Amino acid sequence: MLAIGMVRGKSGVHAFDLPKPEISQTDEVLVQVQEVGVDGTDFNMIKHNLQDIAEGHDEIVMGHEMVGVVEAVGRKVKSVAPGDTVVMTVRRGCGQCQPCLHNQSDMCMTGLYTERGIHKRDGFFTEFVVDQEQYVVKVPADLVKLAVFTEPLSIAEKGVEQIRLIQSRLPWACEHPDHTFSSSDWGRCRTALVIGAGPLGILATALLRLAEVHTYVADIVPEDSPKAHLIKHMGANYIDTRNKIPKEIVDFCCSTSGNVDIMFEASGAASTAIELINYMSRSSIYIMTGIPREEFVLQVDAAQLVRQIVRYNQVVVGSVNSNRSHFEMALKDIPAINSRFGGMLEEMITHRFKLEDYQKIFTLSDPKQIKTVVDV
Numbered sequence: 001m002l003a004i005g006m007v008r009g010k011s012g013v014h015a016f017d018l019p020k021p022e023i024s025q026t027d028e029v030l031v032q033v034q035e036v037g038v039d040g041t042d043f044n045m046i047k048h049n050l051q052d053i054a055e056g057h058d059e060i061v062m063g064h065e066m067v068g069v070v071e072a073v074g075r076k077v078k079s080v081a082p083g084d085t086v087v088m089t090v091r092r093g094c095g096q097c098q099p100c101l102h103n104q105s106d107m108c109m110t111g112l113y114t115e116r117g118i119h120k121r122d123g124f125f126t127e128f129v130v131d132q133e134q135y136v137v138k139v140p141a142d143l144v145k146l147a148v149f150t151e152p153l154s155i156a157e158k159g160v161e162q163i164r165l166i167q168s169r170l171p172w173a174c175e176h177p178d179h180t181f182s183s184s185d186w187g188r189c190r191t192a193l194v195i196g197a198g199p200l201g202i203l204a205t206a207l208l209r210l211a212e213v214h215t216y217v218a219d220i221v222p223e224d225s226p227k228a229h230l231i232k233h234m235g236a237n238y239i240d241t242r243n244k245i246p247k248e249i250v251d252f253c254c255s256t257s258g259n260v261d262i263m264f265e266a267s268g269a270a271s272t273a274i275e276l277i278n279y280m281s282r283s284s285i286y287i288m289t290g291i292p293r294e295e296f297v298l299q300v301d302a303a304q305l306v307r308q309i310v311r312y313n314q315v316v317v318g319s320v321n322s323n324r325s326h327f328e329m330a331l332k333d334i335p336a337i338n339s340r341f342g343g344m345l346e347e348m349i350t351h352r353f354k355l356e357d358y359q360k361i362f363t364l365s366d367p368k369q370i371k372t373v374v375d376v
């Protein structure tokens with residue numbers, strides 16, 4: 001069967017042939033891949049030739065945002081059956097640490113995990129895949145068309161979950177007892193700045209807006225770009241930061257409430273990400289999800305930075321990957337996002353390619369590109 005990915009020692013993206021996988025354990029599921037989303041990680045792998053191929057192998061199948069249909073299941077599989085539409089998580093645990101042993105490999109303690117399509121394990125740019133039931137999540141029949149957003153939305157879900165978990169240290173942040181971070185109305189009376197209006201920034205904004213967070217989104221595209229349009233469509237404010245320094249961006253966000261309670265970094269632009277720490281509000285949280293790929297050395301006033309973080313009770317937290325629980329949260333929120341913001345998820349898919357046209361996926365240069373989906 002056709003597979004698309006990277007080949008050891010060669011740059012760029014390549015096609016190769018793989019045998020169709022088979023079920024060999026009683027808890028395994030054989031899935032026919034239908035759609036795979038492409039994201040910044042995939043583009044960066046090709047652009048920076050980030051080959052992370054398992055020892056003893058000469059290639060890695062790329063693609064980690066998948067939707068498929070179950071073709072067969074092992075004897076012990078209960079939660080899915082042939083014909084079901086499913087999505088699969090990305091990370092596979094180390095098998096040693098307690099988080100991984102409890103299907104929370106996104107928090108792996110040893111670093112010995114693998115990731116399908118990214119880190120030492122084949123991904124989903126191919127026709128069939130086999131995996132254990134614990135990594136396979138059933139998609140409700142009415143969500144099949146939007147299920148390709150489950151994985152990227154799960155990353156935003158984990159980020160928002162971290163914010164709510166950590167900020168529940170602040171039960172009296174506003175005058176309304178029912179606006180605590182653990183309540184369903186947690187976003188009211190809160191202001192957020194999202195940095196980056198790529199798919200992750202847009203999906204994080206969708207979750208923040210669903211919770212009624214007053215949200216600003218910063219990026220370097222013009223006000224009339226499709227990304228900015230989507231941001232405004234969700235009732236968030238778009239800031240074109242091309243001629244703004246970080247202080248001006250934060251001052252603008254503070255103009256309504258005086259505080260920025262949440263910063264959500266989803267751009268991977270290292271210098272802005274670090275510089276913005278200087279402008280965090282008191283008792284606020286800054287969550288980082290973007291991963292910079294190039295080196296960037298910056299001079300900072302370390303004493304001032306530490307002084308501020310201590311005196312203002314600030315939290316800077318990283319959030320990577322996601323686990324099954326975040327996939328389940330995403331599948332609950334996809335219909336809410338799509339009905340509240342009128343088809344915006346469909347609007348995010350700007351390009352579709354067939355798997356055979358894999359060269360076009362990575363040579364595409366269109367400023368209007370938001371989400372590319374590959375039809376297998």
Ligand SMILES: [Zn+2]
Nearest residue numbers: 094097100108
């Ligand atoms: Zn682990």
Ligand SMILES: [Zn+2]
Nearest residue numbers: 174176179189
């Ligand atoms: Zn309130």
